[in-house]
Amino acid sequence: MKITSNLILLISLLFFQIQGKGQHAECGTDYIHNNRMENDSSYRKQIYSIESQVEAITQNHANNKLTSAVYTIPVVVHVIHLGEAIGSGSNISDIQIKQAIAGLNTRFRNSNGLGVDIELEFCLANKDPNGNSTNGINRVNGSSVTNYSASGIKPTGNTCGGAVETAIKDLSRWPVSNYYNIWVVSKICNGGFVGFASYPVGGLYDGLVIVSTSMTSNSGTLPHEVGHGFFLYHTFNGDGGNVSCPADTNCLINGDHVCDTPPHKQGDCGTTNPCSSTGVWDNSRYNYMAYCPLVNRFTQGQKDRIRATFLVAPRASLLSSIGCGAVGINERSSSNLFSIFPNPAQSLINVKADIKLLGSSYVVYDNTGKTILKGIITSEDTIIELGSLSGGIYLFSVGENLKQSFKVIKE
Numbered sequence: 001m002k003i004t005s006n007l008i009l010l011i012s013l014l015f016f017q018i019q020g021k022g023q024h025a026e027c028g029t030d031y032i033h034n035n036r037m038e039n040d041s042s043y044r045k046q047i048y049s050i051e052s053q054v055e056a057i058t059q060n061h062a063n064n065k066l067t068s069a070v071y072t073i074p075v076v077v078h079v080i081h082l083g084e085a086i087g088s089g090s091n092i093s094d095i096q097i098k099q100a101i102a103g104l105n106t107r108f109r110n111s112n113g114l115g116v117d118i119e120l121e122f123c124l125a126n127k128d129p130n131g132n133s134t135n136g137i138n139r140v141n142g143s144s145v146t147n148y149s150a151s152g153i154k155p156t157g158n159t160c161g162g163a164v165e166t167a168i169k170d171l172s173r174w175p176v177s178n179y180y181n182i183w184v185v186s187k188i189c190n191g192g193f194v195g196f197a198s199y200p201v202g203g204l205y206d207g208l209v210i211v212s213t214s215m216t217s218n219s220g221t222l223p224h225e226v227g228h229g230f231f232l233y234h235t236f237n238g239d240g241g242n243v244s245c246p247a248d249t250n251c252l253i254n255g256d257h258v259c260d261t262p263p264h265k266q267g268d269c270g271t272t273n274p275c276s277s278t279g280v281w282d283n284s285r286y287n288y289m290a291y292c293p294l295v296n297r298f299t300q301g302q303k304d305r306i307r308a309t310f311l312v313a314p315r316a317s318l319l320s321s322i323g324c325g326a327v328g329i330n331e332r333s334s335s336n337l338f339s340i341f342p343n344p345a346q347s348l349i350n351v352k353a354d355i356k357l358l359g360s361s362y363v364v365y366d367n368t369g370k371t372i373l374k375g376i377i378t379s380e381d382t383i384i385e386l387g388s389l390s391g392g393i394y395l396f397s398v399g400e401n402l403k404q405s406f407k408v409i410k411e
């Protein structure tokens, strides 16, 4: 059974398109965000706070050594179906979900080579919040929730038809500190939207909602909404709803707050950008965060912003989640030349190094990229004292050019 499903997965991976179908105007994220920015002062404060932290980190990108590690984020998928058998209607199959996550990973890892590798991957959780085995997929019949069968889910603050967002999410949700939650639903606003995501503010309901028909391997909606979840705005942010060119005086605070995606209007996807003649126009018009018909890339500026978001609450805690077992925290060094234990650690770590690494230097960076400790690997078993460090995530790099890296968690 496993061999069969893996084979189907492999075959489908070989054939699906790397670029996604365009997003068009069916993303509900900003509708909800703008509403909350206007009416919810604590939300507004949170957004401003995380924005200023992310800006400070991206401005110091040159010092941010953490950009060299691949982050693996545990995902839980809640399928809120209408009572159909597994594999039909809104109750999409395990295979379809696995293909969707695989497709998401090809886009974040830049498999088509057209953009930038975000060095971010998503894994279906294999450990639930109680530490039990799971396939990372929860199925719940949502048809008894008022209005769900007729119109799907209604995002909070929206006046469209549909079931109350929190009532649907309360059917199944896992702690956002350890899992990125994805709810697959039958419809959003009776067909008005194909997806919406929370910007990274945490809380019980943080995550992404996507209609079942868009949870597919070639979906442009999934990377787009995940992009919002990790604090990317639309490339046309600030266009007033396709009305005017976004401000363009300081790219870190205007438009999408990203400097290598030229500002534009939502509807402008042609060969030239009427809003700006500078920068690489293809970075915006082919961007997963645009509404243009063909999307196929993220940029370095977006990567910096996403990775800065992982250095502050609430997304930072995802990096120490054990939701995907060892994968989440014990990244193997690419050549398996060394290992570290225990991890998480308390007062010291043992570094078991291959003989080839003897005499190599090592460096421990904190989460802002600052060097905290350094030394030389002098034996195959080296003990490093962590006693004076505060709790958190550190990056341990060793060897020539410090290319072998490991995340270390200090409790």
Ligand SMILES: [Zn+2]
Pocket: 027, 028, 029, 030, 224, 228, 234
């Ligand atoms: Zn969007």
